[in-house]
Amino acid sequence: MQNSQIHAANSAPLAHEEHPSYLRHHFNSTEQQADAAGFAMWLFLLTEVMFFGGLFTAYLVYRNWYYPAFVSGSHQLNVVWGTTNTAVLILSSFTMAMGVWCAQTRRRRGLVLCLALTFFLGLVFLGIKTVEYREKIEKHHVPGFHYSLQSFLDPQSDPEVYKEYHDKALVPDMARHTELYFSLYFLMTGMHALHMIIGIGILGFMILRARAGAYTAGHETFVVNFGLYWHFIDIIWIYLFALLYLISRH
Amino acid sequence: MSAGTIVTLPDQSTARIPKMNFLTKENGLLSWLLTGDHKRIATLYLISITFFFFIGGALAGLIRLELLTPQTSLMAADTYNKVFTMHGIIMIFFFLVPSVPATLGNFFIPMMIGAKDLALPKINLLSWYLYMAGGLLALYTMMIGGVDTGWTFTTPLSTHYVNTNVLTTGLAVFIAGFSSILTGLNFIVTIHKMRAPGMTWFRLPLFIWAHYAASILMVLATPVVAIAIVLVALERTLGIGVFDPTKGGDPLLFQHLFWFYSHPAVYIMILPGMGVISEVISTFSRKRVFGYTAVAFSSVAIAVFGFFVWAHHMFIMGISNYAVLVFSLLTMLVAVPSAIKIFNWTFTLYKGSITFETPMLYAFGFMGLFTIGGMTGVFLGSSGTDIHLTETYFIVAHFHFVMVGGMLMAFLAGIHFWWPKMTGRMYPEKISQLAAVVTFIGFNLTFFPQFILGMLGMPRRYASYPPEFQILNVFSTAGATILGVGYLLPVLYLIWSLKYGAIAGDNPWQATGLEWQTQSPPLTENFAVMPVMDHEAYDYEWLEKQQKEQGVASAE
Amino acid sequence: MSGQNKHAHTIVGPRVYVAILFALLLGTALTVWASYVDLGFWNPIIALAIATGKAMLVVLFFMHVWYSTKLTKLTVVAGVFTFMILISMTLTDYISRAWGSW
Numbered sequence: 080m081q082n083s084q085i086h087a088a089n090s091a092p093l094a095h096e097e098h099p100s101y102l103r104h105h106f107n108s109t110e111q112q113a114d115a116a117g118f119a120m121w122l123f124l125l126t127e128v129m130f131f132g133g134l135f136t137a138y139l140v141y142r143n144w145y146y147p148a149f150v151s152g153s154h155q156l157n158v159v160w161g162t163t164n165t166a167v168l169i170l171s172s173f174t175m176a177m178g179v180w181c182a183q184t185r186r187r188r189g190l191v192l193c194l195a196l197t198f199f200l201g202l203v204f205l206g207i208k209t210v211e212y213r214e215k216i217e218k219h220h221v222p223g224f225h226y227s228l229q230s231f232l233d234p235q236s237d238p239e240v241y242k243e244y245h246d247k248a249l250v251p252d253m254a255r256h257t258e259l260y261f262s263l264y265f266l267m268t269g270m271h272a273l274h275m276i277i278g279i280g281i282l283g284f285m286i287l288r289a290r291a292g293a294y295t296a297g298h299e300t301f302v303v304n305f306g307l308y309w310h311f312i313d314i315i316w317i318y319l320f321a322l323l324y325l326i327s328r329h
Numbered sequence: 330m331s332a333g334t335i336v337t338l339p340d341q342s343t344a345r346i347p348k349m350n351f352l353t354k355e356n357g358l359l360s361w362l363l364t365g366d367h368k369r370i371a372t373l374y375l376i377s378i379t380f381f382f383f384i385g386g387a388l389a390g391l392i393r394l395e396l397l398t399p400q401t402s403l404m405a406a407d408t409y410n411k412v413f414t415m416h417g418i419i420m421i422f423f424f425l426v427p428s429v430p431a432t433l434g435n436f437f438i439p440m441m442i443g444a445k446d447l448a449l450p451k452i453n454l455l456s457w458y459l460y461m462a463g464g465l466l467a468l469y470t471m472m473i474g475g476v477d478t479g480w481t482f483t484t485p486l487s488t489h490y491v492n493t494n495v496l497t498t499g500l501a502v503f504i505a506g507f508s509s510i511l512t513g514l515n516f517i518v519t520i521h522k523m524r525a526p527g528m529t530w531f532r533l534p535l536f537i538w539a540h541y542a543a544s545i546l547m548v549l550a551t552p553v554v555a556i557a558i559v560l561v562a563l564e565r566t567l568g569i570g571v572f573d574p575t576k577g578g579d580p581l582l583f584q585h586l587f588w589f590y591s592h593p594a595v596y597i598m599i600l601p602g603m604g605v606i607s608e609v610i611s612t613f614s615r616k617r618v619f620g621y622t623a624v625a626f627s628s629v630a631i632a633v634f635g636f637f638v639w640a641h642h643m644f645i646m647g648i649s650n651y652a653v654l655v656f657s658l659l660t661m662l663v664a665v666p667s668a669i670k671i672f673n674w675t676f677t678l679y680k681g682s683i684t685f686e687t688p689m690l691y692a693f694g695f696m697g698l699f700t701i702g703g704m705t706g707v708f709l710g711s712s713g714t715d716i717h718l719t720e721t722y723f724i725v726a727h728f729h730f731v732m733v734g735g736m737l738m739a740f741l742a743g744i745h746f747w748w749p750k751m752t753g754r755m756y757p758e759k760i761s762q763l764a765a766v767v768t769f770i771g772f773n774l775t776f777f778p779q780f781i782l783g784m785l786g787m788p789r790r791y792a793s794y795p796p797e798f799q800i801l802n803v804f805s806t807a808g809a810t811i812l813g814v815g816y817l818l819p820v821l822y823l824i825w826s827l828k829y830g831a832i833a834g835d836n837p838w839q840a841t842g843l844e845w846q847t848q849s850p851p852l853t854e855n856f857a858v859m860p861v862m863d864h865e866a867y868d869y870e871w872l873e874k875q876q877k878e879q880g881v882a883s884a885e
Numbered sequence: 886m887s888g889q890n891k892h893a894h895t896i897v898g899p900r901v902y903v904a905i906l907f908a909l910l911l912g913t914a915l916t917v918w919a920s921y922v923d924l925g926f927w928n929p930i931i932a933l934a935i936a937t938g939k940a941m942l943v944v945l946f947f948m949h950v951w952y953s954t955k956l957t958k959l960t961v962v963a964g965v966f967t968f969m970i971l972i973s974m975t976l977t978d979y980i981s982r983a984w985g986s987w
Contacts, residue, residue: 103450104445104446104854105444105445105446105447105448105450105523105854107859111522111523114522115448115449115518115519115522115523116449117957118517118518118521118522118956118957118960119448119449119452119514119515119518121957121960121961122514122517122518122548122960123514124964125548125549125960125963125964125967126510126514126548126549126551126552127552128552128964128965128967128968129549129550129551129552129553129964129967129968129971130552130553130555130556131556132552132553132556132967132968132971132972133552133553133556133557133560133586133589133971134556135968135972136582136585136586136971136972136975137560137571137582137586139972139976140579140582140975140976140979141571141577141578141579143979144577145577158917162913162917165913166910166913169906169909169910169913170906172909172943172947173902173903173905173906173947175947176897176902176905176946176947177899177902180896180897180898180899180902183896184896222567222568222569222570223567223568223569223570224567255576255577256576256577258570258576258577259570259571259576259577259578262569262570262571263571265569266560266563266569266571306947306948307948310943310944310947310948311948313943313947314940314943314944317936317939317940317943318933318936318940320913320916320936321916321932321933321935321936322932322933322936324920325916325917325919325920325932326920326929327920327928328920328921329920329921329922329923521956545963549963549964549967553971581978582975585975585978589971589975636967636970636974637970637974639974640974640978648978648982649977649978649979649981649982649984650981651977651981651984652977652978652981652982655977656974656977
């Protein structure tokens with residue numbers, strides 16, 4: 080203990096103001112606590128960038144190798160559903176941002192409404208995604224499960240897609256590589272959907288807490304940081320939409 | 330201060346371990362399993378990491394025993410494959426990656442920067458649980474038959490050809506990866522946001538700089554190996570084709586993703602060790618580290634360059650010649666910051682008042698062995714010589730010189746250096762000096778012959794070899810036995826010292842770091858009063874002045 | 886440093902959010918339209934440019950980076966930078982593989 084005196088002379092004055100109950104013992108101020116949590120969230124998002132980064136790398140390599148297969152594969156995706164989903168997700172990002180504003184300005188009912196809307200829009204997104212997935216399952220476009228090349232070897236057998244794009248038949252060797260396109264499609268959108276599901280779960284928890292007024296009494300860090308996560312998912316989707324749906328539609 | 334040692338202990342007849350400290354604060358198993366205290370979590374890590382080290386060590390012993398004779402005498406060839414695979418996985422993912430950061434880093438980063446705890450104590454505890462879950466899953470895999478892909482999970486071997494437990498091992502590594510990410514994330518946040526007043530970036534001990542650099546790598550590189558492992562698992566189970574040449578996939582893509590992590594991972598392993606060495610060298614030569622700024626930035630440079638060199642693991646795997654050229658050139662760059670460190674440590678020694686306590690002996694071992702390990706790395710990074718040397722025992726020797734000769738020496742240096750602070754008691758000096766020397770001798774005898782074996786062309790990862798290689802292999806196995814003794818000794822005398830060691834007092838080494846300016850073992854809050862940093866790092870004059878003032882105060 | 890950088894946390898208001906929302910929806914419409922036009926080599930570049938523009942709007946305003954500390958800005962840049970290393974250094978191999986040996 081002797082050395083504690085070393086610092087007694089020149090130690091920082093301890094804060095004497097009343098500490099709010101949510102200030103954890105090892106922080107000196109609520110500001111430091113919020114800063115640390117926010118920074119930690121950003122670092123977590125960096126790990127997410129790199130996690131998806133591996134998938135984007137794989138996508139880039141195979142897209143350049145098997146471009147015709149990727150074009151034909153992308154024509155199997157429905158632009159209307161994709162665009163709708165993009166709009167839904169952007170809208171949910173907006174409601175989430177509004178939720179953060181409500182928390183910061185201590186509007187409890189506004190916050191609950193915004194979170195509930197975000198929750199609902201998240202579910203709409205997943206619903207549309209399910210419709211899209213079901214179509215792939217029906218057409219046997221799920222890699223590894225009786226994958227069917229028919230739509231690519233004989234495009235006219237798939238009239239709905241054919242009447243729109245008039246794709247030429249791919250040679251069998253290229254047609255095989257559509258499976259790789261769909262692998263990446265399911266991997267990337269599936270990983271994205273997994274993040275959505277986790278996000279929606281947390282949103283449900285947050286709605287309950289927000290109704291009790293937990294985030295509108297000055298401690299809105301959790302809402303702000305969750306907002307970062309939700310917007311990040313939105314950004315991933317913005318890229319997925321451009322890369323998977325819009326390879327070439329002309 | 331007597332000649333030849335700087336150890337200053339309190340009067341043993343009156344000295345007592347402080348009654349109130351982080352160990353005695355609470356009792357019972359739950360107070361440990363649910364703790365948020367970084368020092369307790371570090372202790373949990375220390376125990377579990379030592380456990381995994383000895384399992385990995387036992388497997389290494391089996392490997393060396395098998396290689397004593399040219400034939401496959403002790404075990405079948407496929408058993409041997411499993412043994413070296415599990416040795417690699419346990420040693421890398423469950424010992425080397427978390428070794429210094431999760432134990433010493435966890436314990437001392439908050440103390441060195443003058444904080445009460447890491448920024449995210451619950452995340453810290455979670456990372457220990459993830460580590461344990463991953464580790465136990467890896468052990469379980471070993472029990473149910475193991476895995477034989479090598480620790481690199483190379484495709485298409487791991488996805489198509491082996492029938493062993495790739496999935497559970499992959500999951501174990503995946504989970505351990507998250508533990509490592511959370512540790513790194515926690516360190517970065519803590520170093521940015523929790524520093525005491527006056528603790529500017531260039532007053533930070535170099536230990537902190539090294540951990541900061543390593544943490545950047547943990548956060549940014551580990552997720553890539555996580556996705557690579559997920560892809561291997563999906564390829565194996567569902568046949569998604571991403572790594573399957575018959576479906577148009579490229580097995581080399583796996584190696585790109587894998588080495589994007591696993592090359593920086595060796596810097597994750599070595600950088601914290603370099604941080605330890607900076608502290609030890611400075612303390613036992615009573616000098617500020619020469620070129621503090623250069624050493625600090627060389628850590629960051631190693632981290633940044635570390636991202637640009639991964640494909641030097643793939644020179645003979647079929648990547649393009651042009652990429653080989655680029656990566657070979659970039660690899661040479663990493664030698665520069667590593668050399669900056671070695672040279673600056675050497676200049677720190679110059680005209681210093683050097684003493685030879687155990688941590689210093691290990692640090693000397695580190696400097697010599699790491700230099701050899703690093704220089705042989707340049708051989709392997711040169712695309713021409715790599716063709717001859719890669720996949721031989723040369724690479725095994727290179728890696729072990731860096732990791733065992735470098736990192737493990739640094740780990741032991743750090744454990745001895747901070748043992749008095751962690752436990753409040755000194756380790757026995759004479760026997761531990763002996764252990765350091767035994768380790769050094771054993772190490773060289775084990776791994777130096779492997780350089781020669783590699784030059785002669787003995788391939789790695791085979792249970793049998795041509796009889797003309799036997800004599801060098803016998804040397805190597807003999808050395809491994811000595812090395813084993815060298816590692817067993819510290820466990821015994823460190824446990825002994827918990828009860829019988831001399832009372833260390835606050836600052837037995839007369840070191841300058843903030844962690845030494847509080848009681849040993851520290852309080853749960855680390856400092857009785859929030860410290861203020863009003864001097865540069867490694868300022869030994871400041872320390873003398875403080876002690877003089879204190880002497881005057883206590884005399885009055 | 887602990888509690889000493891008392892920078893005020895700017896609260897971003899609904900007006901900015903609404904403006905960004907419409908910009909994002911417009912960007913979405915634009916990128917869909919652009920994919921139906923044959924621009925050859927420029928198609929993927931424009932698609933990625935629009936996506937990046939949208940992502941930047943989200944990062945800067947929805948995620949408040951525009952109003953944040955240098956540290957946050959640096960963190961975002963570090964993430965993009967490392968991601969670019971992964972992509973570009975991997976591609977050094979894939980692009981030059983077709984060139985054959987010398």
